[in-house]
Amino acid sequence: MRGNTSRLGAFLRDALNRHPAFSANPLGDWKELAGDQVARHCRPKSLKEGLLVLVASDAVWKHHMELHKEILREKINAGREKPLVEKIVIRIGEVPEEEAAINPGHQLLDRLKAKKQRTRRQQAKLRPLTAEEEALLAAIPDKELRKIGSRLLRRTTPPEIPQELDRG
Structure with a gap:
C-alpha cells in the first residue's frame, strides 16, 4: 500500500507543478512573454482571481504598458481553455532585479516532499x-x-x- 501512496504523491506533485495556476510563475517566462526591454522595466507582482498586477519602474513604462496591456493579456491567454488573466492593472514601483514568484501559494507545494519509504532490510543468513x-x-x-x-x-x-x- 505504501508504494501506491508514494506513486500517487509523486503523480499529484507532478500534475500540480505542470498546472499553470499552481506554478510559481503561472504566466511562464516573463522575459519571453514581454520581451527583454519590457522585462527590465516592468514585472508581474501578483495574479489573483484573473487580476494580473504589474509593477512598472516609472510613469513612462506604466503608460507604455497601459497601451499594450490588451495585447499582453491576449498573448498570456492564447492556447488556454479558460483565460488565466481577465484584467491587468499597472502600478509604479520598484522593479526587482530577479523574477519573483507571483503565486504565493506555490511555497506550499515546495513543502510537499516525497516521504521516504522505509524498506525492510533482509536479515543476512x-x-x-x-x-x-x-x-x-x-x-x-x-x-x-x-x-x-x-x-x-x-x-x-x-x-x-x-x-x-x-x-x-
Whole structure:
C-alpha cells in the first residue's frame, strides 16, 4: 500500500507543478512573454482571481504598458481553455532585479516532499563458525571484541580451504 501512496504523491506533485495556476510563475517566462526591454522595466507582482498586477519602474513604462496591456493579456491567454488573466492593472514601483514568484501559494507545494519509504532490510543468513574460527575468537581476551568478531564472521562466506590442506 505504501508504494501506491508514494506513486500517487509523486503523480499529484507532478500534475500540480505542470498546472499553470499552481506554478510559481503561472504566466511562464516573463522575459519571453514581454520581451527583454519590457522585462527590465516592468514585472508581474501578483495574479489573483484573473487580476494580473504589474509593477512598472516609472510613469513612462506604466503608460507604455497601459497601451499594450490588451495585447499582453491576449498573448498570456492564447492556447488556454479558460483565460488565466481577465484584467491587468499597472502600478509604479520598484522593479526587482530577479523574477519573483507571483503565486504565493506555490511555497506550499515546495513543502510537499516525497516521504521516504522505509524498506525492510533482509536479515543476512548467519552461518555456523568453523572450528578454526571459534579457536581464533576464543583467543581474543576482550569479550565485546569477540562478540563483534563472531557477528562479522557469521555474516561472511566461509574461507575456502586449499585442497592439499583438506586431505592432510
